Amino acid sequence: MFDINKSIFRRILFSSMFTVLLGLCVVGLLISFLTKDYIVTSKEDELLRKAKRVNLAVQNITVLDEGIKDLLIFFDQSYETRIWIFDLQGKIVATSAKDEVYIGKSVDNSVVAKVSKGENAVMNIQFEGMKESMLSVIVPWGKDNKVFGGIILQAPVTGINETITNLRETILWGTLFGLLLSAVIASYLSWTISQPLQKIDRVAAKIGMGDYSQRIHIQSKDEIGDLAATINHMVEKLEIVDLExxxxxxxxxxxxANVSHELRTPLTAMQGFLEALQDGLIDEGAKPRYYGIIYNETLHMNRLVDDIMDLIKLENNEITLSRSAVDIAAVVTQAAFKFEPEATEKNTSISIHTEEDLAKALADSGRLEQICNNLIKNAIKFTENGRITIQAFNEEPYIHLVFSDTGIGISADDQEMIWERFFKVDRGRSKKNQGTGLGLAIVRELVELHEGKIEVQSEIGKGTTFDVWIPNVESSQK
Known part of the structure; x- marks a missing residue:
């Protein structure tokens, strides 16, 4: 995860610093050039105005004497500029300088030509002996169409260059500060991004190891928070799938294990009895009894195999119901009559109560009889010296069947488990009642296949009641 964090930090840092550096450099260069142009242009305009004022003072003077020199010195000190006056031949005839070093020198012919036309000029004029660059403006010397020469005002550009230099230094320091600030912001952004990602990575690693109890706790409402919520939702789904x-x-x-156990028990008994019969250890008079036991064990194995096949077919949706209008009272009566002898052996009575004008059930007659058989047989198995009551009455849109007994009952914990395959309520209580443990699982599958429902209510020592709802014919026609 450190590499991820380092990579995120490096990308954010470099991108932000590059953006700040590029932006400030571009802005700084533009500002410096634009500022320099503005300052130079302003200085030029100012010098032009001053030069025109000097011309106003000397425009009517054609002979330059000492008084003119004093006037030029006055303007020099007032405007802080050097002032030169040249004639139409380009020779300097007067200057505001204290010495006369520049008198007699000549200016460029192009300058003289512009002045002769009455035009102003701005340029850098460099004379021999000048140690610094000067900004120069030239205006015609004269009045109206009378031009006697030109007037030059010069100001040093040192101040302008210093101003631009200071401005560029300020931009440089601002750039350095911006880079430092961007580094701090990049570090913070990297931390705010990498910390949640580290949490997600740690949790994802544990999830990858199969620990689906892990959750990502991130409170942010941004994309990372949405990612964490999505992962949590995915883990919940994976946890459910894993549990299932x-x-x-x-x-x-x-x-x-249960199939192996259920098959091994009768097979072991049958093997032992057959070995005893084969070895001649059984008297002739006792052989019918042994044959009877072997036959009963065979029947038990046959029932087990049939129940397993029925349950597998039901769970794989391989059983198709042939549903029609069924007289449910007749089915219940027939099933009860079938198990009457078995109930009598346990001194248990079976009574049937059906409502008058009972509606026809929309069911598969054979499978409905199988449901009734399993519930009645289950009641007989756990009821001795008691009674079993079967009721049927209308309860739109169903027919409500109630199978009640006064048997041993089912504990609250076991009531949730009785629908599981091979689960036996009496597995630790009695060995007299044999069964496959598949009957109730088959009953529930068949009831659900009929689009019905089944519930159980029971109390230890007081008995058990199974409520079954099967759709009636009238409800299917609506």
Missing amino acids: KKKQEQIRQDFL
Whole structure:
């Protein structure tokens, strides 16, 4: 994760510093050049105005005497500029300088030509002996169309250059400060981005190891917060899928273990009895009893295989119902009559109560009978010296079937487990009642296949009641 953090920091830092540096450099150069142009232009305009004022003072004078020199010195001191006057031949005839070093020197012919036309000129004039650059403006000397020569005002450009230099130094310091500030901001932004990403990385690593209890706790409302919320939602889904996978795997293992156990028990008994019969250890009079036990174990194995096949077909949606109008009272009566002898052996009575004008059920007759058989048989198995009551009445849009017994009952913990395959309520209580542990699982699948529902209510020592709702014919026609 450190490499990710380092990479993010480096990218943000370099991009922000480059942006600041480029922006300030471009802005600084533009400001310096524009400022220099502005200052120079302003200085030129100012010198032109001053030069015209000097011309106003000497425009009517054609002979330059000592008084003119004093006047030029006055303007020199007032304007802080040097003043030269030259004639139409380009020779300097007067100057505001204290010495006369420049008198008699000549200016460029192009300057004389411009002045002769009455035009102003701005240029840098450099004379021999001048040690610094000067900004010069030239205006015609004269009045109206009478031009006697030209007047030159010069000001040193040192101040302008110093101003531009100071401005550029200020921009440089501003650039350095901007780079420092951008580095601080980049560090902060990198930290605010990398910290949540580090959390996401740590949690993702644990999730990758199969720990789906991990969650990312990020309160920000930005894209990183949305990413964290999405990952949390994904982990919740993965946790559910993983739990379901483990549950299915556990069910598969339990299924194989239970099938192995259920098959091994009768096979072991049958093997022992057959070996005893084969070795002649059983008296002739006792053989029918042994054959009867072997036959019963065979029936038990056959029921187990049939129940397993039915349950597998139901769970794989391989059973198709042939639904039609079924007289549910007749089905219940037939099922109860079938198990009457078995109930009588346990001194248990079976009573049936059906509502008059009971609607027809929309069901598969054979599968509905299988539901009733399993529930009645289950009630008989856990009821001795008691009674079993079967009721049927209309409850739109269903027919409500109630199977009640006064048997041993089911604990609250076991009531959630009775629908599981091979689960037996009496597994630790009694060995007299044999069963496959698949009956109620098959019942629930068949009821749901009929688009019905089933519920259980029970109390230890007081009995159990199964409520079954099967759709009636009238509801399907609406």
